[in-house]
Amino acid sequence: MKKYGKFAALITIVVGTVVWLAVTGGKQSQAYYKTVNEVHDMGTKAYGQRLRLEGNVATGSIQHVGAQTEFVLEYQNTRMKVLYTGTDPLPDTLKDGAQALADGRLGQDQVFRAGAVQAKCASKYETKPGLAPGQTAPNINTGKSSI
Amino acid sequence: MENLGSLAILLAFCVALYAATASVVGRIKRKPFLIVSAGRAVYSVWLLVALASGILVSKLLTSDFSFSYVAEHSNRSMPILYKFAAWWGGQEGSLLFWTFLLSTYATVVVFTNRKRHRDMMPWVVAVLATLETFFLLLNNFIANPFRMLAVDKLITPVQDGQGLSPLLQYPAMAIHPPMLYLGYVGFAVPFAFAMGSLITRQPGDAWIHTTRRWTLVTWLFQSTGIMLGMAWAYHVLGWGGYWMWDPVENASLLPWIAGTAFLHSVMMQEKKGMMKVWNMVLISTTFFLCILGTAMTRGGLVQSVHAFARSDIGKYFVTFMAIGIAATIYLILDRLDYLKSESELESVISRESSFLFNNLILLASCFAVLWGTLFPVVSEAISGEKIALDADWFNRLMVPIGLFLLLLTGLGPLFAWRKTSIESLRRNFQIPGIAALVLVGGLFALGIHHVYALISFGFCLFVALTVLMEFYKGSMSIANKNSMNPVRAMVELTHRNTRRYGGYVVHMGIVLMFIGFSGQAFNQADTKEVSIGDSMNLGSYHLKVTDIQMGDTPVYQWHRATVEVSKGGEVVGTLEPEKRFYMASKQGTSEVAIRIRPNEDLYLNFGGMSDDNQRAILQVYIRPLVSWIWIGGLVLIFGTLICLVPSKVKMQYARTEVVGITKSHATIQN
Numbered sequence: 001m002k003k004y005g006k007f008a009a010l011i012t013i014v015v016g017t018v019v020w021l022a023v024t025g026g027k028q029s030q031a032y033y034k035t036v037n038e039v040h041d042m043g044t045k046a047y048g049q050r051l052r053l054e055g056n057v058a059t060g061s062i063q064h065v066g067a068q069t070e071f072v073l074e075y076q077n078t079r080m081k082v083l084y085t086g087t088d089p090l091p092d093t094l095k096d097g098a099q100a101l102a103d104g105r106l107g108q109d110q111v112f113r114a115g116a117v118q119a120k121c122a123s124k125y126e127t128k129p130g131l132a133p134g135q136t137a138p139n140i141n142t143g144k145s146s147i
Numbered sequence: 148m149e150n151l152g153s154l155a156i157l158l159a160f161c162v163a164l165y166a167a168t169a170s171v172v173g174r175i176k177r178k179p180f181l182i183v184s185a186g187r188a189v190y191s192v193w194l195l196v197a198l199a200s201g202i203l204v205s206k207l208l209t210s211d212f213s214f215s216y217v218a219e220h221s222n223r224s225m226p227i228l229y230k231f232a233a234w235w236g237g238q239e240g241s242l243l244f245w246t247f248l249l250s251t252y253a254t255v256v257v258f259t260n261r262k263r264h265r266d267m268m269p270w271v272v273a274v275l276a277t278l279e280t281f282f283l284l285l286n287n288f289i290a291n292p293f294r295m296l297a298v299d300k301l302i303t304p305v306q307d308g309q310g311l312s313p314l315l316q317y318p319a320m321a322i323h324p325p326m327l328y329l330g331y332v333g334f335a336v337p338f339a340f341a342m343g344s345l346i347t348r349q350p351g352d353a354w355i356h357t358t359r360r361w362t363l364v365t366w367l368f369q370s371t372g373i374m375l376g377m378a379w380a381y382h383v384l385g386w387g388g389y390w391m392w393d394p395v396e397n398a399s400l401l402p403w404i405a406g407t408a409f410l411h412s413v414m415m416q417e418k419k420g421m422m423k424v425w426n427m428v429l430i431s432t433t434f435f436l437c438i439l440g441t442a443m444t445r446g447g448l449v450q451s452v453h454a455f456a457r458s459d460i461g462k463y464f465v466t467f468m469a470i471g472i473a474a475t476i477y478l479i480l481d482r483l484d485y486l487k488s489e490s491e492l493e494s495v496i497s498r499e500s501s502f503l504f505n506n507l508i509l510l511a512s513c514f515a516v517l518w519g520t521l522f523p524v525v526s527e528a529i530s531g532e533k534i535a536l537d538a539d540w541f542n543r544l545m546v547p548i549g550l551f552l553l554l555l556t557g558l559g560p561l562f563a564w565r566k567t568s569i570e571s572l573r574r575n576f577q578i579p580g581i582a583a584l585v586l587v588g589g590l591f592a593l594g595i596h597h598v599y600a601l602i603s604f605g606f607c608l609f610v611a612l613t614v615l616m617e618f619y620k621g622s623m624s625i626a627n628k629n630s631m632n633p634v635r636a637m638v639e640l641t642h643r644n645t646r647r648y649g650g651y652v653v654h655m656g657i658v659l660m661f662i663g664f665s666g667q668a669f670n671q672a673d674t675k676e677v678s679i680g681d682s683m684n685l686g687s688y689h690l691k692v693t694d695i696q697m698g699d700t701p702v703y704q705w706h707r708a709t710v711e712v713s714k715g716g717e718v719v720g721t722l723e724p725e726k727r728f729y730m731a732s733k734q735g736t737s738e739v740a741i742r743i744r745p746n747e748d749l750y751l752n753f754g755g756m757s758d759d760n761q762r763a764i765l766q767v768y769i770r771p772l773v774s775w776i777w778i779g780g781l782v783l784i785f786g787t788l789i790c791l792v793p794s795k796v797k798m799q800y801a802r803t804e805v806v807g808i809t810k811s812h813a814t815i816q817n
Contacts, residue, residue: 014507029536064757087672087766
């Protein structure tokens with residue numbers, strides 16, 4: 001049995017270390033997914049919390065101020081100013097109307113300071129050609145509107 | 148044509164359903180004609196799916212924009228390669244591509260095994276045909292690629308399509324999805340054989356022998372696909388990195404990790420008759436992770452930069468996986484008696500034990516990545532709050548795990564089976580161990596104090612030396628015996644046992660990749676707004692902006708900076724990073740400029756113009772040792788190819804084939 005005791009001890013050490021790393025690393029690395037209107041509804045509770053803010057880039061709002069970039073995210077008629085403070089280049093997919101995720105914290109001045117910004121990959125834009133955005137194309141194959 | 152295409156996939160769906168049913172009924176009722184017809188049905192599915200794919204591809208190539216798929220994913224100005232690649236560029240097309248690959252694999256399997264495994268094959272066909280049915284269900288009813296635009300009725304004809312995103316118009320990106328898909332889909336075959344073996348209560352390892360090479364090829368495709376994805380991210384996205392633990396990247400990594408564990412643990416079954424249950428669990432895990440990966444990319448299960456807009460498709464995948472996993476668990480539990488181990492673990496320091504730990508660590512890392520990836524989904528289900536874990540979390544976990552695996556790569560192959568003596572440990576590890584310690588000491592003295600980097604470099608040297616010593620000892624003994632020159636002796640050595648020595652070469656590739664990964668510890672970056680004549684310093688480089696230009700082509704507008712690079716007062720070259728803005732898709736791309744050297748890459752990205760259009764935003768990165776990742780990747784591919792060459796000497800394993808223990812009710816049923 002001694003042999004199996006050794007195996008059990010080694011396995012416990014390995015699994016234990018992984019679990020320990022996962023749990024202790026969890027707290028600082030967690031960010032809550034919130035849409036712009038949800039953050040707005042949180043009121044003062046939102047200040048200083050690590051959030052992943054989701055919304056669409058408001059048309060014409062992307063501005064470069066010095067080496068920093070500012071833009072506005074909107075979601076269901078709520079808007080929030082985002083100041084990008086990170087050093088990596090912003091993704092090329094970040095453009096007017098793009099769905100974006102900003103990772104950062106909301107300040108008392110209602111400006112969301114993000115250290116990282118992601119924008120949805122452009123290949124995933126599934127708007128229909130020849131139609132206004134948001135309008136779905138009728139489908140003569142199945143009679144149903146397409147996804 | 149669209150009707151023919153739709154009809155083809157509809158018929159294929161019916162025929163696949165027939166193949167699955169006929170195969171099962173034929174096997175249970177002992178009706179050979181049904182079994183044979185099921186095999187032919189598999190061929191027919193391939194013909195029909197190939198026809199449908201051919202129609203879609205020809206419409207893409209001829210730019211027929213009355214097809215909604217063509218209008219969304221292609222345009223007239225795209226080179227022919229990308230028009231073809233648009234087949235897998237969007238949701239509907241890529242799912243059809245999945246089905247096409249699956250039906251091709253199924254056809255190959257049925258054809259090559261037409262005279263073998265008579266009892267098992269009907270179940271293999273049934274599993275593959277069921278999978279085909281599921282994907283054809285999606286192709287027909289959820290994501291039909293043959294939707295037409297209602298031209299002349301509600302909307303005007305489309306003059307030109309939207310085109311594939313310019314970010315994806317990059318050669319590595321055109322072949323990255325098919326490589327990953329070949330890998331994803333390929334694991335269906337060993338899984339089908341494993342299930343066939345379970346259902347028919349096969350005592351031996353026939354399923355492993357039959358699918359060994361298949362698994363290796365699939366793994367090779369997957370490795371290549373993942374590396375192409377990394378190379379694309381590095382060369383195209385302009386942020387100077389190659390991996391960010393995005394859910395979709397993780398989706399490709401998960402089955403790769405499980406598949407790697409499987410490749411190692413089957414050796415235990417082949418040589419010692421151990422870990423039989425474990426191998427069943429591993430191949431099933433790998434297969435379902437492949438399906439999960441497809442669901443994550445296609446189904447919007449997890450928020451991601453890559454993931455498609457939320458669509459209903461996710462719930463079909465979830466249902467399919469739930470049923471599949473339940474059936475697999477039931478089968479494994481019901482057949483446990485057939486999967487009894489033939490030997491026992493004898494010592495903690497043995498080859499068996501190193502395989503055990505290799506598997507344990509790989510599985511732990513697989514679970515960790517899965518947990519981190521699905522954490523938003525899990526946390527939302529438990530607390531109602533969607534919480535994401537960032538890249539730091541993954542690195543914190545995966546860096547130590549990766550280093551431990553690297554160490555095992557060096558230790559494992561040198562442990563003897565059953566039990567390793569202290570004497571042989573000393574003989575094998577003395578030189579590499581001392582050399583590694585000397586290297587770490589030397590690097591520390593030179594001012595490198597990054598702990599993980601030091602450990603990594605130490606382990607890299609250790610593993611590299613153990614591998615080289617194996618080659619050296621083996622070839623010298625052959626050279627002396629047959630008076631050959633050492634190089635020929637090495638080729639001879641490898642040829643005698645290609646799996647073993649090919650495996651060492653793969654390990655060498657992993658070592659080189661780790662050298663590249665460790666370079667991350669010494670990354671440097673800076674961002675500046677510059678005008679013509681400005682200069683900046685980073686690391687040992689002095690950069691001077693000599694020109695900023697703009698212009699346009701019919702397809703895109705561009706801004707370009709010309710930067711003179713000097714090192715130690717000497718001009719070493721010019722780099723011209725460029726920013727493009729594609730008119731058709733209203734999308735910007737970065738054309739980064741990289742000065743590639745084995746010790747470090749100097750990576751320039753044109754971030755954009757300042758608002759007054761006078762100055763350029765220049766992002767400069769120094770990325771040490773990155774090239775070694777790509778070199779390591781090529782070595783890994785080369786090593787895997789060696790493993791695929793048949794060995795000159797047929798390996799005779801000492802163990803005897805043990806016939807499974809039959810339960811009383813489990814005598815041959817039919």
